[in-house]
Amino acid sequence: MNVKCSKCNKEAIIFQKYSGMHLCKKHFIEDVERKIKLTIRKHFNIQKNDIIAVALSGGKDSAVLLFMLHKIFDKRPDIELIAITIDEGIDGYREHTLKTAKELTAKLGVRHIIRSFEDEFDTTLDEITAKEREKGACSYCGVLRKTLLNKTAIEVGATKLATGHNLDDEAQTILLNHLRGEVSRMVKLAQPHTLEGLVLRAKPLRFIPEKEVALYALVNDLPVDFSECPYAHEAIRGEVRDMLNDFEVAHPGTKYSLLKGFDTMAPIISKEYTDIELAKCRICGQACSLGICQACKLLGRE
Numbered sequence: 001m002n003v004k005c006s007k008c009n010k011e012a013i014i015f016q017k018y019s020g021m022h023l024c025k026k027h028f029i030e031d032v033e034r035k036i037k038l039t040i041r042k043h044f045n046i047q048k049n050d051i052i053a054v055a056l057s058g059g060k061d062s063a064v065l066l067f068m069l070h071k072i073f074d075k076r077p078d079i080e081l082i083a084i085t086i087d088e089g090i091d092g093y094r095e096h097t098l099k100t101a102k103e104l105t106a107k108l109g110v111r112h113i114i115r116s117f118e119d120e121f122d123t124t125l126d127e128i129t130a131k132e133r134e135k136g137a138c139s140y141c142g143v144l145r146k147t148l149l150n151k152t153a154i155e156v157g158a159t160k161l162a163t164g165h166n167l168d169d170e171a172q173t174i175l176l177n178h179l180r181g182e183v184s185r186m187v188k189l190a191q192p193h194t195l196e197g198l199v200l201r202a203k204p205l206r207f208i209p210e211k212e213v214a215l216y217a218l219v220n221d222l223p224v225d226f227s228e229c230p231y232a233h234e235a236i237r238g239e240v241r242d243m244l245n246d247f248e249v250a251h252p253g254t255k256y257s258l259l260k261g262f263d264t265m266a267p268i269i270s271k272e273y274t275d276i277e278l279a280k281c282r283i284c285g286q287a288c289s290l291g292i293c294q295a296c297k298l299l300g301r302e
């Protein structure tokens with residue numbers, strides 16, 4: 001027997017355990033879009049003449065992000081969207097996601113910039129991990145990608161940098177920081193504020209569960225690559241993800257609670273950890289809080 005939508009008589013395509021609602025395609029799309037618009041309005045203060053750089057990997061999250069931002073701002077000639085894809089040099093993986101990223105930007109008519117670790121850092125993630133096993137691949141990848149994204153966003157004159165982090169990503173990061181006792185990292189995760197040398201970050205999907213991002217991509221027929229990075233299994237994040245998913249099944253709404261609780265707590269923590277003063281890295285000139293940036297440190301440029 002088909003289950004009916006809680007808002008109309010049509011067939012439901014999803015059951016949101018945390019809200020108790022069954023939703024049809026139309027009402028599911030409306031629900032996701034309403035949450036994203038609300039997050040943008042409440043937290044990301046889009047202003048006239050903003051240039052929004054969008055980190056686009058080619059996976060479902062960033063595809064949904066670009067699609068939604070395009071849908072919202074397409075009729076605002078003063079707002080420009082620029083998609084940025086970083087090619088880390090992960091053989092057998094990144095070439096597939098790059099292809100779908102190109103397909104999506106062409107379909108939407110959004111300017112697309114592709115930058116690679118190879119051109120910027122003179123090495124690839126595969127080369128780094130073949131030599132260096134002190135830290136997991138994701139540590140190198142994350143730091144270098146963030147650096148290159150920020151640098152490229154500055155180069156194109158972007159005033160905001162949007163990333164596709166969803167509710168699961170955010171909840172995992174919050175829990176990970178707790179488990180590691182890394183309070184200073186929590187401050188960085190708090191709602192963004194302006195810091196010189198860094199383009200203001202925006203995460204419009206932070207209240208959408210990963211499963212719903214995937215379904216939204218599917219029902220809108222977005223070109224998305226679902227292949228998994230070969231290094232993904234190395235991350236401790238995987239354990240936290242499984243733990244949170246189990247918890248969510250037993251106690252629906254856990255991920256939302258974690259994020260909402262964090263958002264309430266974050267301004268209080270931020271007061272204790274007053275603004276980090278940013279200086280310029282003495283090697284590459286990027287903004288950083290110590291004399292040398294994380295990227296240069298990881299690349300052994302000291």
Ligand code: SF4
Nearest residue numbers: 137138141229231232
């Ligand atoms: S899983 Fe890790 S190595 Fe792979 S793209 Fe993500 S951060 Fe980079």
Ligand SMILES: [Zn+2]
Nearest residue numbers: 005008024027
């Ligand atoms: Zn409906």
Ligand SMILES: [Zn+2]
Nearest residue numbers: 281284293296
């Ligand atoms: Zn540097």
